[in-house]
Amino acid sequence: MNSTMLAIILLAVTALAYQFGLLRSTRQGRTLAREQVHSRPVYHAAWLAICCGTPGLLVLLLWSALEPLLIRNWLLASWPELLGGPAETAGTILMRRLQELAGGADNATALELAAAQQLGQLQTWAALGKTALVALASAGGLIWAARRMNATFKARHQVERMVRTLLLGCSAVAVLTTLGIVLSMVSEAFNFFSFIRPSEFFFGTKWNPAFSSTGNTHGEYGLLPLLWGTLMVSLIAMLVAIPLGLMTAIYMAEYAPAWFRDMAKPVIEILAGIPTIVYGIFALMAVGPFFAAAGELLGIQVRATSALTAGVVMGLMIIPFVSSLSDDIITRVPQALRDGALGLGATRSECIRQVVLPAALPGIVGAFLLAFSRAIGETMIVVLAAGNSPQLHANPLEAISTVTVSIINQLTGDTDFAGPQSLVAFALGLTLFVITLALNVIALYVVRKYREHYE
Amino acid sequence: MNKQPLSSGLSERDMVRSRLAKTLRRRHARERRFRLAGVVSVGLALACVLLLFGSILQRGLPAFWQSSIQLPIYFDPEIIRVDAAPQPLPDEPPVEFQRRQLEWQGQLARSNWQRLLTLGVQQLYPEQQIQPRHAQALFTRAVQHQLREMFAADPGLLGQTLELSLLADANVDVWLRGKIDRSLPDAQQQLAAPVRALADQLQADGHIKLKFASALFGNADSRSSPASAGLLGAFVGSLYMLAVVLLVAVPVGVGAAIYLEEFAPKSRWIDLIEVNINNLAAVPSIVFGLLGAALFINWFRLPMSAPLVGGLVLSLMALPTVIIATRAALQAVPGTIRQAALAMGASRTQAVFHHVLPLALPGVLTGAILAVAQSLGETAPLLLIGMNAFVANVPASPLDQSSALSVQIFLWQGHELRNFFEARTAAAIIVLLSLMISLNAVAIYLRKRLENKWS
Structure with missing residues (x-):
């Protein structure tokens, strides 16, 4: 099952959780006197939906980010003889080739085929694992939230706190951007200064960056x-x-x-x-x-x-x-x-x-x-x-x-x-x-x- | 004795008066000069606007029409040597049918479509000895593909003659428009003398018509056939980026603004965020490009030249603008609205989301659209993340290689076919500016339509 499919299902489940929360809180509310009920049903429902959707989504994102990296490292480690050069570039080429083979191309060596087969297996397992983990996280969140839910539960406070945290996160993006600018500039500039002395850069009067493939002359x-x-x-x-x-x-x-x-x-x-x-x-x-x-x-x-x-x-x-x-x-x-x-x-x-x-x-x-x-x-x-x-x-x-x-x-x-x-x-x-x-x-x-x- | 002081007093008063009159004249003259300087600078500024638009329109508008050659083309069975187009057989697997179709396409591709053009031109002037390469030089390269595709769509054309209007080569177009110095010697001319003569003859006989340059809007960029190079690829790329900016910068920016304006406690951290946002708004756009190159491309390994990455970079750039505009819109909502909501027992979150935000929405929307429109014209950061790659097809997803309108302008201005692409560049600018102006018009319309009148 691919990630898009999974995300859509997750969304549908979240929507169901919302509906469920709406019904359940309305029913729970009826048993109590009006003053004893704290939050309106929508807040209970929203809280349930957030508790159900967020963990699943986080797991999905994390998994999708890590999966290719892990599979690649695994394969390169288990089939070192297929690697024709430095791991950085040759690894990428090899992975592309194996992807093609796993997808059903011909003219391959037995070794390559075996590796491709392993890749296919790994991917199948990974997809299964991903689905299972996402389902587990969502179900866990849902059950935990549903058990805490009752008519006196202060769902509105919880939801509002989450909304505020989200908004704070939005403003943090601006700070992170500045931080990103400073960090990326400084780190790459430091890399540059390992080639060229800062005094040469800041006080040099000649600008002539030679593009040389040999790398002996820097310009x-x-x-x-x-x-x-x-x-x-x-x-x-x-x-x-x-x-x-x-x-x-x-x-x-x-x-x-x-x-x-x-x-x-x-x-x-x-x-x-x-x-x-x-x-x-x-x-x-x-x-x-x-x-x-x-x-x-x-x-x-x-x-x-x-x-x-x-x-x-x-x-x-x-x-x-x-x-x-x-x-x-x-x-x-x-x-x-x-x-x-x-x-x-x-x-x-x-x-x-x-x-x-x-x-x-x-x-x-x-x-x-x-x-x-x-x-x-x-x-x-x-x-x-x-x-x-x-x-x-x-x-x-x-x-x-x-x-x-x-x-x-x-x-x-x-x-x-x-x-x-x-x-x-x-x-x-x-x-x-x-x-x-x-x-x-x-x-x-x-x-x-x-x-x-x-x- | 008595009269002396009187007369001298009079003359003194006269002197004072005349001195005053003189200084007054000088002061008034200075006043007029100052005022004139004001009028002149306003005039100059207005003249610049006119000059800018005038020169772009004057150069770009002609490019919306292109020379095309009208002539009958005979789909000669001697030249187009293909079998009958394959039809799906009743019990044939789809793979087999696909294979036969590919084979047929291959036959089409092997036919000499240029020969049709040569024959067409020679038919017009049977008394002249027209060499094939001269006849073919009249048309832009894409014409052969056009003929082939016409035939593939309707194989019944075999043996028929059609009156077609085919796009002329870029050099022919420029020559016919008189943009090339006709007195230049042959060695400096792009076109051979017989081709020029042929083009002039076709024009004199009314075979050349200026037709609307639909290629400009219907095709992506092209290297082999400059006359049919178009903006569609870049346009779609720009639209993808626009969508990414709308989906990323607008929600995050609005969220950040709501937090800072409505929820943030007074603290040094919040002050820091505010200073940071103001400074971020003034960071040169190229620095965001560097951030994108280091962060998205080098660290996260996202694909080069992808509209998604371009959109993310532009989002970070547009973020401060969106935040500032949203805050202004929120500030414009009178405090009494908040107080009324709070007095009725709403929580602060409810007051903001149910009352303040809907009232601020017109301002928020306007600001967001303006910020998005502005980011549409950015070029420098996009160059740094590789959006200047030559892309000959229309991107199908935000992860495909693509160009952008602004970058396409940059690429075309440097094209070697200077005479032809000067007009194309200006035409691309007209398209870009029209897009920006229409976005601005939407913003103004929304503001007028939804405007809240306080007071």
């Missing part, structure tokens, strides 16, 4: 050119996004009539919802060639894929981010401050520049930091439009490479995490994670501090 893994490229592209993006985004926010918050605001704001926010790959294509097809042509007109050599192209397009992407955050913060500045300034005869721009903006400054700086951290982590735009040339140079009209681009280049399509060529992606990822995390923590702190200021 050079200097982080600095990539970090510099990331910084340059992000700075260009900020140069575009800060003035445009901030002025947009100021205009929307202070000048624009309501109808214009209602119309223009969603349109600008569309920019935030567009996938970054689309921006990348836009940079590649429209913006890059435009810059190249403009450079040609001016007599300057501009490459179509350059730090400038990537930076400008990334800036466009961040505009709505900067503008909506700043807008939010500017509108939070108390009206009394404005009224005071205007009452003293300031023009509106003076009021904005000398009163509103200084008051909103910490929040706006926080918004800029958040936007900056976004620019640093942005990937697809730079992959497509920055030209991928990991050199240390200060010319924004030339191609450049970034941390994110190198992660993509080093890891794409690679599952073999054996050499520094792919492991370096995790060291880069860790660097990226730490930088963006630091920026976010500072930014969130600044923004929160500011909010408290005026509330």
